[in-house]
Amino acid sequence: MGAIIGIDLGTTNSVAAARNEHGRPEVIPNHEGGHLTPSVVYFGSTPPAVGQEAKEWARVGNEEIASFFKPHMGSAQFKLNFHGKDYDASALSALVLKKLKADAEAHLGKSVDRAVITVPAYFADAQRKATIEAGRLAGLEVARIINEPTAAALAYGLQKTSVDETVLIYDLGGGTFDVTVARITPESVEVLSTAGDHDLGGKNWDDRIASYLAEKFAQETGIDPLDDPQALNEVLLLAEGAKWTLSERAATRISLQIGTTRKTYELSRTDFEAMTFPLMDRTRRLTEEALAEASLRWGGIGGVLLVGGSTRMPMVRQFVKQMSGRDPRAGVNVDEVVALGAAVQAAIEEGRETSDATPKFSLAGARRVSDVMSHSLGVVAVSEDGTSFVNDIVIRRNAPIPAENKKSYAHACRGGSNDRLEVYLTQGESTAPVDCAILGKYVFTDFHVTDREVTVDVAMSYDMNGIVQVKARQRDTGHALTMTVEPVPDDLSWLGKPPEASREPDQSTRIYLLMDVSSSMAGAPLMEGQSAARAFLDKCDFTRTEVGLISFSDVVTLQCGATDNARKVVAAINRLEPDGTTNLAEAIGLARSHLIQNDKRRYIVILTDGYPDAAEAAAEEARTARESGIDIVAIGMGQADLDYLRRLSSTEQGSVFARHGELVSTFGHIARIIAEGGRGLRISS
Numbered sequence: 001m002g003a004i005i006g007i008d009l010g011t012t013n014s015v016a017a018a019r020n021e022h023g024r025p026e027v028i029p030n031h032e033g034g035h036l037t038p039s040v041v042y043f044g045s046t047p048p049a050v051g052q053e054a055k056e057w058a059r060v061g062n063e064e065i066a067s068f069f070k071p072h073m074g075s076a077q078f079k080l081n082f083h084g085k086d087y088d089a090s091a092l093s094a095l096v097l098k099k100l101k102a103d104a105e106a107h108l109g110k111s112v113d114r115a116v117i118t119v120p121a122y123f124a125d126a127q128r129k130a131t132i133e134a135g136r137l138a139g140l141e142v143a144r145i146i147n148e149p150t151a152a153a154l155a156y157g158l159q160k161t162s163v164d165e166t167v168l169i170y171d172l173g174g175g176t177f178d179v180t181v182a183r184i185t186p187e188s189v190e191v192l193s194t195a196g197d198h199d200l201g202g203k204n205w206d207d208r209i210a211s212y213l214a215e216k217f218a219q220e221t222g223i224d225p226l227d228d229p230q231a232l233n234e235v236l237l238l239a240e241g242a243k244w245t246l247s248e249r250a251a252t253r254i255s256l257q258i259g260t261t262r263k264t265y266e267l268s269r270t271d272f273e274a275m276t277f278p279l280m281d282r283t284r285r286l287t288e289e290a291l292a293e294a295s296l297r298w299g300g301i302g303g304v305l306l307v308g309g310s311t312r313m314p315m316v317r318q319f320v321k322q323m324s325g326r327d328p329r330a331g332v333n334v335d336e337v338v339a340l341g342a343a344v345q346a347a348i349e350e351g352r353e354t355s356d357a358t359p360k361f362s363l364a365g366a367r368r369v370s371d372v373m374s375h376s377l378g379v380v381a382v383s384e385d386g387t388s389f390v391n392d393i394v395i396r397r398n399a400p401i402p403a404e405n406k407k408s409y410a411h412a413c414r415g416g417s418n419d420r421l422e423v424y425l426t427q428g429e430s431t432a433p434v435d436c437a438i439l440g441k442y443v444f445t446d447f448h449v450t451d452r453e454v455t456v457d458v459a460m461s462y463d464m465n466g467i468v469q470v471k472a473r474q475r476d477t478g479h480a481l482t483m484t485v486e487p488v489p490d491d492l493s494w495l496g497k498p499p500e501a502s503r504e505p506d507q508s509t510r511i512y513l514l515m516d517v518s519s520s521m522a523g524a525p526l527m528e529g530q531s532a533a534r535a536f537l538d539k540c541d542f543t544r545t546e547v548g549l550i551s552f553s554d555v556v557t558l559q560c561g562a563t564d565n566a567r568k569v570v571a572a573i574n575r576l577e578p579d580g581t582t583n584l585a586e587a588i589g590l591a592r593s594h595l596i597q598n599d600k601r602r603y604i605v606i607l608t609d610g611y612p613d614a615a616e617a618a619a620e621e622a623r624t625a626r627e628s629g630i631d632i633v634a635i636g637m638g639q640a641d642l643d644y645l646r647r648l649s650s651t652e653q654g655s656v657f658a659r660h661g662e663l664v665s666t667f668g669h670i671a672r673i674i675a676e677g678g679r680g681l682r683i684s685s
């Protein structure tokens, strides 16, 4: 049998590691001699080039490039076509893994056929399965999937022989943020809780600089770099370069040239830190969430481990120090620690014991690893009052894995051989099934029926890899029901509100987002609003939807006319600044003037945190807009009043009050309702 290695399959870079002859985990250098292999594939050569060479091609603007595909693991929608062949994220990751395998084989001088691969803690079932599939495609049997922060804790625990402490692992990579609380003792690594955001990483810091540059350039020259994909790429590269420089120096100069127009800008670290403060603050909220889940305060944390390339930014170190009251732990290589931990886990999988280890450290700490999953598992069930579908959680998030639990449900049998029970498995926290991932459709048959209603025990489990299994038993007979897995239907709209008058499904849609930027939105509310708005865009089908953005405070500003270019809207969202009071009436008027009668479905989506200045005038404007056939959705937060929101919106379902932390899922829900043809949003006559 060949060797087993540990692999950190990263968004930006990947790293392989294995135990050396002294039993110590060590990074395996790649063919080029580097420790990090960029997770980038270049399709202009045969076979495709992977790693540094591909990254060079990307840098010179070549388009036959695949990068940043890890966030799309497990997504059926994500496909890139090169030379007539479709590649999903698993197939692209497999090319990266193949290179790591080949380079490891060359370095170790033996074949490598198994691997422990790390994934972000928030990765759900589909993403974990896709990672295992990537391994398979690359000719690697995936011995275990482990969470990246857990791997970091393993590697860290290994550095010391006598640690017994609770640490917080703050992992800020290129595209994701994970925070984990783990207890490390000489005998075990036990993960207590985990939280994270898979849309928060170094890329957001780049985007912030890019928006700043693009805005300045557009103001001064009238040329908007966001209009041209090539210019945008250039701006993003410059932004990342500037970010790196600012990790070393107090200021940087950035020269941007589009066509023959060149402009040079100064950016100081202080300004950079100020403009990205909301991003840092998002990591604080999640960190506090993880602490609360572990029932701990900062006093109970012995140290903070920094993981991920983005923790090189001095602001991260300062912020962690400010939050925790002490400097983060030194001596951890932020890029390599995850792969080293994976190599430790690989050694455990291999069953090697500590006998060959040097006395400086022991593998004892790795004997017992207990991990948790960051998503709850549940089923779609009909609510007790029978009026709606709900997500009924069976295994709570942050339960140690492997985990198993069961719940009982009533099932009305018709009798006869046709009885079928359809169980939809959910992964997510919301009570609304539409806001959860639907992992699978399981159909149970073979009921032994004596009564009309039977009790069914549904059992679910997470295995060590975080992969899900489901079983069901009929309670009175005790026999296991026969299960078949059916494809999850594309149309799950029935999980939402009862269908109302629906419209042509393929009609195109134009939406104006009206965002309150009055001073009361300053800080966390606006940030949450911005995240929610970005999540909203993610759910919009831009092949048939145009979205525009209007901000309202004292002044009402058309931040971005309706466009099918999501990036433009995101840039407009990112640059919102809070100021003044709430002139909603004028904002609705402005949106209405941009939603002139045509064949499109038209929506105004309002986000506000209080009463507008002229509440009656705003309600009147909303009525005029509705009468002209525009649907209005009003989402309130903070001091907003649900009764007032109802006066604005087209239907009762179209007015929602979102509590702190709920906004992203609320917006997601609205986006889906709009996508499904406006069900629940149409004025009923």
Ligand code: AMP
Residues within 6 Å of the ligand: 010, 011, 012, 013, 172, 173, 174, 175, 201, 202, 203, 240, 243, 244, 247, 307, 308, 309, 310, 311, 312, 313, 335
């Ligand atoms: P990872 O996914 O852990 O490889 O992290 C990649 C991210 O780290 C990217 O967003 C990089 O731009 C960022 N990064 C790497 N080096 C630095 C640095 N010196 N300063 C700031 N960010 C960095």
